[in-house]
């Protein structure tokens with residue numbers, strides 16, 4: 001099948017040169033219906049990497065308007081550091097991240113009507129130039145100066161964050177993004193996110209260490225004819241385009257037999273990607289930054305908004321292969337295999353265990369909860385809810401530090417919702433279109449289905465949230481606060 005659908009380098013070059021979409025497998029192979037697959041774009045652009053030195057990574061991130069070309073159109077979008085995607089932050093478990101967030105977004109009088117701790121009436125689009133920072137999936141304190149998402153950083157203000165990454169933190173791929181309630185969807189969709197990679201014992205495995213890293217972030221920027229996005233109508237306009245590192249169908253180059261380590265992030269505000277790489281298996285190391293007990297080879301990998309995965313990919317014979325994102329995204333990137341052969345070993349086997357991810361036995365569970373994601377009222381004042389109520393800071397659930405709980409979450413709507421919780425990952429028991437036993441921080445909650453998982457409220461007291469990672473649902477109320485208290 002791979003033979004049949006491979007498009008030769010020459011053909012690609014010629015067609016790309018002419019600016020014509022290349023024809024799909026069926027068309028080239030003949031016999032089947034003519035299918036048109038859009039052709040490859042430019043070489044994959046990867047954001048600059050900021051690497052911790054001597055246990056410390058200090059970075060300044062500017063939230064600002066930026067003008068650049070996206071998918072052939074000039075846009076003016078909210079950004080980190082003036083591009084479609086923030087820099088990649090790389091540190092080791094045990095390191096400290098000092099992040100200075102400068103809000104250089106335009107002055108906005110409405111910013112002064114926003115309150116840091118939302119009341120129920122605030123579950124609406126608001127504060128598009130107000131921001132803050134969240135380390136998604138990272139096990140750090142939810143209190144200032146760390147991962148306090150209830151802070152507000154108004155235009156012209158600066159916030160100094162300090163995050164101490166625990167020594168036994170699961171090594172893998174995470175991301176950082178804006179999280180001010182009311183502007184999360186619009187800011188993240190516009191590009192206010194970036195990859196964050198935590199290194200640990202897994203990275204010392206020689207075959208993994210030898211693999212060159214690629215950061216691949218899926219985004220869904222939306223903009224109008226002028227290239228701007230300043231309202232929900234634009235944000236939610238029908239459009240299936242998925243950008244990869246701010247590009248349309250970029251090309252990842254590999255040599256035959258080369259193994260690469262891919263750090264995948266779905267940073268879209270609403271779109272799933274279901275990935276298959278033509279003619280190649282995907283060797284999974286981590287889901288949501290959590291290493292598996294041993295590597296696992298998949299044909300298809302589904303990433304809902306907020307999910308990440310760490311993969312090894314070994315290139316086959318020379319050719320051009322499609323990375324398909326499933327329906328409705330279609331082909332999201334290409335892999336071009338060319339050049340001298342390098343027969344690198346593809347690691348298969350055990351991954352170093354992480355103490356934090358010790359399986360949670362039934363006898364360890366001290367409390368169970370049933371909760372429900374739902375909707376309230378009809379348009380135009382549609383709100384999304386947890387247990388029948390849109391978000392408010394006034395009703396945080398109190399949970400003692402060290403509690404181990406089993407949750408059952410039911411989706412009482414006809415939409416799918418990516419369930420995401422801050423600070424602590426959870427171990428799946430059932431549902432969510434994933435294998436029981438995996439550790440995640442974001443899982444699919446399909447329509448009218450339920451998920452079950454167990455989790456430990458370990459190490460950190462303070463107030464944080466769980467919410468829908470379909471980010472406009474979050475802004476419209478599908479979020480709940482938790483206050484972890486000293487017992």
Ligand SMILES: [Cu+2]
Pocket residue numbers: 416417418468469470473474478
């Ligand atoms: Cu949702």
